[in-house]
Amino acid sequence: xxxxxxxxxxxxxxxxxxxxxxxxxxxxxxxxxxxxxxxxxxxxxxxxxxxxxxxxxxxxxxxxxxxxxxxxxxxxxxxxxxxxxxxxxxxxxxxxxxxxxxxxxxxxxxxxxxxxxxxxxxxxxxxxxxxxxxxxxxxxxxxxxxxxxxxxxxxxxxxxxxxxxxxxxxxxxxxxxxxxxxxxxxxxxxxxxxxxxxxxxxxxxxxxxxxxxxxxxxxxxxxxxxxxxxxxxxxxxxxxxxxxxxxxxxxxxxxxxxxxxxxxxxxxxxxxxxxxxxxxxxxxxxxxxxxxxxxxxxxxxxxxxxxxxxxxxxxxxxxxxxxxxxxxxxxxxxxxxxxxxxxxxxxxxxxxxxxxxxxxxxxxxxxxxxxxxxxxxxxxxxxxxxxxxxxxxxxxxxxxxxxxxxxxxxxxxxxxxxxxxxxxxxxxxxxxxxxxxxxxxxxxxxxxxxxxxxxxxxxxxxxxxxxxxxxxxxxxxxxxxxxxxxxxxxxxxxxxxxxxxxxxxxxxxxxxxxxxxxxxxxxxxxxxxxxxxxxxxxxxxxxxxxxxxxxxxxxxxxxxxxxxxxxxxxxxxxxxxxxxxxxxxxxxxxxxxxxxxxxxxxxxxxxxxxxxxxxxxxxxxxxxxxxxxxxxxxxxxxxxxxxxx
Numbered sequence: 001x002x003x004x005x006x007x008x009x010x011x012x013x014x015x016x017x018x019x020x021x022x023x024x025x026x027x028x029x030x031x032x033x034x035x036x037x038x039x040x041x042x043x044x045x046x047x048x049x050x051x052x053x054x055x056x057x058x059x060x061x062x063x064x065x066x067x068x069x070x071x072x073x074x075x076x077x078x079x080x081x082x083x084x085x086x087x088x089x090x091x092x093x094x095x096x097x098x099x100x101x102x103x104x105x106x107x108x109x110x111x112x113x114x115x116x117x118x119x120x121x122x123x124x125x126x127x128x129x130x131x132x133x134x135x136x137x138x139x140x141x142x143x144x145x146x147x148x149x150x151x152x153x154x155x156x157x158x159x160x161x162x163x164x165x166x167x168x169x170x171x172x173x174x175x176x177x178x179x180x181x182x183x184x185x186x187x188x189x190x191x192x193x194x195x196x197x198x199x200x201x202x203x204x205x206x207x208x209x210x211x212x213x214x215x216x217x218x219x220x221x222x223x224x225x226x227x228x229x230x231x232x233x234x235x236x237x238x239x240x241x242x243x244x245x246x247x248x249x250x251x252x253x254x255x256x257x258x259x260x261x262x263x264x265x266x267x268x269x270x271x272x273x274x275x276x277x278x279x280x281x282x283x284x285x286x287x288x289x290x291x292x293x294x295x296x297x298x299x300x301x302x303x304x305x306x307x308x309x310x311x312x313x314x315x316x317x318x319x320x321x322x323x324x325x326x327x328x329x330x331x332x333x334x335x336x337x338x339x340x341x342x343x344x345x346x347x348x349x350x351x352x353x354x355x356x357x358x359x360x361x362x363x364x365x366x367x368x369x370x371x372x373x374x375x376x377x378x379x380x381x382x383x384x385x386x387x388x389x390x391x392x393x394x395x396x397x398x399x400x401x402x403x404x405x406x407x408x409x410x411x412x413x414x415x416x417x418x419x420x421x422x423x424x425x426x427x428x429x430x431x432x433x434x435x436x437x438x439x440x441x442x443x444x445x446x447x448x449x450x451x452x453x454x455x456x457x458x459x460x461x462x463x464x465x466x467x468x469x470x471x472x473x474x475x476x477x478x479x480x481x482x483x484x485x486x487x488x489x490x491x492x493x494x495x496x497x498x499x500x501x502x503x504x505x506x507x508x509x510x511x512x513x514x515x516x517x518x519x520x521x522x523x524x525x526x527x528x529x530x531x532x533x534x535x536x537x538x539x540x541x542x543x544x545x546x547x548x549x550x551x552x553x554x555x556x557x558x559x560x561x562x563x564x565x566x567x568x569x570x571x572x573x574x575x576x577x578x579x580x581x582x583x584x585x586x587x588x589x590x591x592x593x594x595x596x597x598x599x600x601x602x603x604x605x606x607x608x609x610x611x612x613x614x615x616x617x618x619x620x621x622x623x624x625x626x627x628x629x630x631x632x633x634x635x636x637x638x639x640x641x642x643x644x645x
Contacts, residue, residue, distance in 0.1 A: 130190025565618025
């Protein structure tokens with residue numbers, strides 16, 4: 001939810017967690033790196049010591065962190081190490097990203113700009129159990145909190161001790177059969193309600209049945225052998241002492257935990273109202289996009305903001321610790337979240353608890369999985385294609401006019417793992433053409449791809465080295481060449497974490513403009529943009545698809561940030577909206593990948609009385625294209641479409 005390329009002081013928008021400074025290596029050693037099987041052995045040792053089935057311990061750790069240690073840095077909710085032991089002893093409430101910068105969350109020229117200034121609620125005096133598991137693990141193991149934070153092997157022992165303690169508290173035996181640990185796993189989530197705890201436990205047992213194998217961020221090779229026959233005793237949950245919860249009023253799949261926390265539709269002040277618009281989607285207009293955000297604030301504070309009628313809204317918020325979901329706005333209605341009214345009117349917005357400019361304030365696997373299940377459900381229900389032309393980051397949403405481009409938000413940013421996310425969506429990003437294809441899908445190895453970013457904590461200073469979904473673009477096939485410039489931003493391109501001018505993101509597709517050795521050039525923002533693409537560690541894979549180029553006889557065509565109808569389409573009682581081209585052009589000979597063909601459409605909703613709301617549809621047709629880091633639109637009459645392989 002970043003509001004501008006300028007990074008605010010992190011203390012005002014993040015958890016202030018203990019010992020955020022330099023920590024010992026995630027390898028757990030101050031000297032030489034450990035053997036690559038040290039973590040696997042740590043799981044075996046801890047499982048034996050605390051009489052927890054190793055498959056259960058490995059399954060829980062995978063759902064917490066995918067076994068990564070993150071160099072001893074905390075997650076967005078103060079969780080440490082492979083078992084995500086939480087120690088959020090001090091939490092500062094902060095405004096979410098919608099209150100930052102110059103972006104108008106509505107992005108509607110027909111209304112005065114809306115710049116929300118809501119303040120998040122103060123954190124509760126007593127933190128919930130899900131945020132205080134590390135101190136309890138320290139009591140159970142006798143290990144110091146510092147050791148549990150920084151030594152992965154110790155962290156695994158802490159997790160095993162917590163699971164064993166939960167099993168004993170439930171009156172269950174320390175059985176060697178993983179099927180007997182369902183309630184203990186559910187309790188490990190820290191969730192206070194049975195639905196969230198059950199959804200978490202179901203995910204863990206899905207991992208146990210399927211098995212997993214990966215190399216962690218510290219180079220540790222960890223394997224969980226598949227146990228397809230494990231059928232947990234779900235009836236155990238009845239005695240777990242968790243409160244009942246209700247999903248009444250929500251639009252969520254049964255495989256996630258969901259609650260209804262409504263955003264208010266209220267009138268206030270001098271005819272003003274908030275914090276969304278009522279609609280009749282999809283009958284009135286199609287839902288075409290899902291927009292992924294990060295909150296730039298913590299769970300309780302962000303939920304407080306979305307319930308403020310003077311603030312803004314989004315459809316869902318997802319909690320990092322356990323993947324729990326709160327829905328705020330019905331899919332039929334239009335939330336104010338993306339900064340582009342055309343996109344708002346056709347999208348569903350998902351906020352994920354997290355912080356763009358804190359690379360090690362990592363997201364849990366539980367949240368990634370819950371989000372993917374929700375997106376798959378929404379995509380099926382509303383016929384939304386699962387690709388990067390329709391599943392957008394907020395950073396892929398275009399400015400509506402030239403003036404709005406510099407203020408558009410940049411979340412979820414370079415540290416959101418799009419490749420893993422699409423695998424969870426059941427749409428892994430695979431090559432779809434031969435090696436000499438004229439299209440590519442951006443797909444670097446997230447862990448190994450570590451471009452330099454600056455400005456996470458201090459302007460101009462390097463961010464911590466970290467895996468990234470994004471690839472740097474240059475004006476020539478040379479890392480010393482100037483970075484690609486975005487004329488819409490009007491600034492010299494930088495490596496700033498919020499500077500999108502010279503970056504492409506995993507899953508995005510582009511037409512190949514040239515090749516030179518280990519370098520590939522693509523058409524990007526009207527320019528030939530180069531990225532390093534070596535055969536042994538490619539940053540992109542061959543793709544097939546449709547592209548557009550200016551129709552014969554046109555040297556260039558305008559590019560738009562929204563697909564609005566022509567003036568003649570508006571009825572007398574609806575003011576015509578300007579069809580304003582952006583400062584970009586699409587030149588003859590250049591090609592850009594097509595998302596889909598869409599009608600020129602405008603949703604008129606400027607008063608509290610929904611009887612005045614209208615959907616205006618024109619005769620002009622547009623193509624959505626992947627023009628730069630953000631998508632854009634061109635008039636169908638200006639271009640021709642071709643198939644590229």
